[in-house]
Structures are given as structure tokens and as C-alpha cells.
Amino acid sequence: MxxxxxxxxxxxxxxxxxxxxxxxxxxxxxxxxxxxxxxxxxxxxxxxxxxxxxxxxxxxxxxxxxxxxxxxxxxxxxxxxxxxxxxxxxxxxxxxxxxxxxxxxxxxxxxxxxxxxxCPALSLAIIRSLSSMMRTSNETYVNNLRMRNLELVHTNHELQRAQQQLLRKERLSTLGKLSSLILHDIRNPLSIVKGYTELIYMNADDAAKVRTNCKVVLSEIQRIHAIANELLDYSRGEIRVELSVVEADELFARLEHSLANLFREQGKELVLENFVQRPVLIDIERMQRVWHNLAENARKAMDAGDTLRVHAWNDAHYFYCEFIDTGVGMDEATQGMIFDPFFSKSAKGGTGLGMVIVKSVVEAHGGTVTVQSEESKGTTVRIAIPLHT
The missing domain is CATH 2.60.120.10 (Jelly Rolls)
Known part of the structure; x- marks a missing residue:
């Protein structure tokens, strides 16, 4: 003791x-x-x-x-x-x-x-000890907080630098992909335009051949125009829509005018079914692009004898449209990537931006896009656009 x-x-x-x-x-x-x-x-x-x-x-x-x-x-x-x-x-x-x-x-x-x-004096001793401990704990806490704050600042700077490097690499990668796509997808139709222009020049006196060749030239120019529009829409990022009251008949008429002949020439069937009972509020030009992209995707996935059925209807709240084809279909892995920029499995060319633009335009209308597909059986793409009352 x-x-x-x-x-x-x-x-x-x-x-x-x-x-x-x-x-x-x-x-x-x-x-x-x-x-x-x-x-x-x-x-x-x-x-x-x-x-x-x-x-x-x-x-x-x-x-x-x-x-x-x-x-x-x-x-x-x-x-x-x-x-x-x-x-x-x-x-x-x-x-x-x-x-x-x-x-x-x-x-x-x-x-x-x-x-x-x-013993009051002993109580005071304990209070002194507690006070000293609290001071020490506070100082330790503040010092640890300062140290961690410095570590966070340093880590944040490192993350920002890494993010900038990653963004730069992504930009370069995207630029490379865009350059490759532009060169590949525009060079082909330009070669065709050049060849058929030479044929027109050599057969200037044959009106029938001139008309046939001019038709091909116009088709390829339209193809270049579509590629340019897709690249332009993608580069803009956010898509803005200019809404107007439209009859669904107008969309069907435009689709038939642009693609019906091409389907017939390839031995593929295009069936249009319009059951929409009221006008819809949409951006007609952009929605036409959506329908055209979906129909073109279906056509490229179809063989002669296959069918694309475009079926539209409405209920009290939504305007619906389904593109149902009997083409080659997609596996699950492909379905998971169809909305990725530059993704394309078509051997017939394209920017790989078609479905990206479809999704962007539909979502700009407040709508949704869903896809169901099965290999060797075909694909169904459904668009749902809210009706504005």
C-alpha cells in the first residue's frame, strides 16, 4: 500500500x-x-x-x-x-x-x-482527468480530421486528373470510331454515286437509263444525308423536340413513301396497320427518323419472304407503335448492347447510332422503348409515347 x-x-x-x-x-x-x-x-x-x-x-x-x-x-x-x-x-x-x-x-x-x-477533492481530481482527456481527444479528433481532409483533397485531385485522362482517351477513341465510320459509310455511297454519274454521262442520250441511274444516285445521296443526320444528332447530345398535333396517317404515309418500294424490290413484305383513334402531339420530323431507323433495322435483319408489321394504336394515356419483324432476331448479349453508341452487327453498314437516336428521341417525348427478340424468330420493338390532353 x-x-x-x-x-x-x-x-x-x-x-x-x-x-x-x-x-x-x-x-x-x-x-x-x-x-x-x-x-x-x-x-x-x-x-x-x-x-x-x-x-x-x-x-x-x-x-x-x-x-x-x-x-x-x-x-x-x-x-x-x-x-x-x-x-x-x-x-x-x-x-x-x-x-x-x-x-x-x-x-x-x-x-x-x-x-x-x-471525498470532494477526489471528485475534483476525476473532473480534472476528464477535462484533460476531453481536450486531448478534441485535439486528436481535429488533427485526424485535418489529416483526412488533406488526404481527401489529394485523392480528389488524383481522381480529377485520372478522369481528365480517361475523358481524353474516350474522346480520342470516339473520334477514331467516328472517323472510321464516316470514311467507311460515306465512301461506299460516294463510290456508287461516282459510278452511276459516269454511266449517266456515257448514256446521256438514253432517257430510260438516265432516269434509272439518277434514281440510284438520289438513293445514295439520301443515304449519305441520313448518315450525316445521325452523326449530327449524336454530336448534339440532348435532343430537343418541336411538338405539333399530327395524325398518325402522316407517319404511315411517310414510311410507305420512303421504304415500300425497297421492301418490294428485295422480296420483303411491309404491312402497315394504323388503329390510332386520335391525333398525337409529336415532333413529326424526328419521329419519322425513329420509324425509318426501326424499319431499316428490321429490313437489314430480314431475308426475302420475311415480313415487317408496323402496328399502331392508342389507349386513354399512350400512343403505341410496334415494329414486328420475322428476321434473324438477336441473342441476349446483343439485346443488351443495342442502345450502345457505335454498336452494330449489320454487315450492310451503318453508323451504329440508329438505336441510340431512337431511344433519345422517344425519351425526349417522355416515352419509352422496349425490345423483345429471339434468335431465328424475329424482333419486336415497342414505342410508347404519352398522349397530351
Missing amino acids: DEIYSFLREVYFFKDVSDKDLKNFAEHCKVEQYLEGTVVFAENDRAERFYVVMSGEVEVWKDYYSDSSDKLGVHRQGHLFGEMGLVDDLPRSATVVAVTDTKLVYVKREDFLHLVDM
């Missing part, structure tokens, strides 16, 4: 405690040794003891057993700890671990509470 009293007498926090009261306190104290790495008590344990570090060193940890643990502080010779759980009667708020071989003076809960109640 004399050894414990002599030690406690030198502890700063007990400087105002009388010799009599401190000796009484020392009589209730015991000493325990803790080897390096030993847990003195763990977070959420019941608080049973008050401690004073006689020699050695302990660390205080939050979430000690997790990957995101935080060191809250260090207690060395003469430091008090463990009093908080005894005062507020709550489980331990942190884990304390001996970081060296450590000797601790301790008092059991019942003795501690009785002694504090009987």
Missing part, C-alpha cells in the same frame, strides 16, 4: 487530495501487470474498474477490431482512465490496449463510487 500511496502522491491529478484521503484511496487500490499487446478492456464491455498508469503505456482505440479503427489517445505514467464508464454507468466507449509491458493501479467500481462520494 505504501508503494501505491507514494506513486499516487506524485500524480498531478491528486495534488489537492489530502494525505489522509489519498491513503484511504490507496488502501482500496491494487496493481496488475499487462504484457505488450494485451487488451485492458474492450469497447462495449461493462465498466468495472478505474485505472491509473503506474508504468508503461496504453492506447485508446475506437472500433479496434475493424479495418476502420481510430486511435483516440495515449495514456502514460500518471494518467487516469476508465472513469467515464463508472461515472455515467454506460458500457466502455473504446478499447484500451497495452502497447508496452504496463503496470496499472486500479480500483473496483463500488469502491471508486464510494470514495468519490466521500
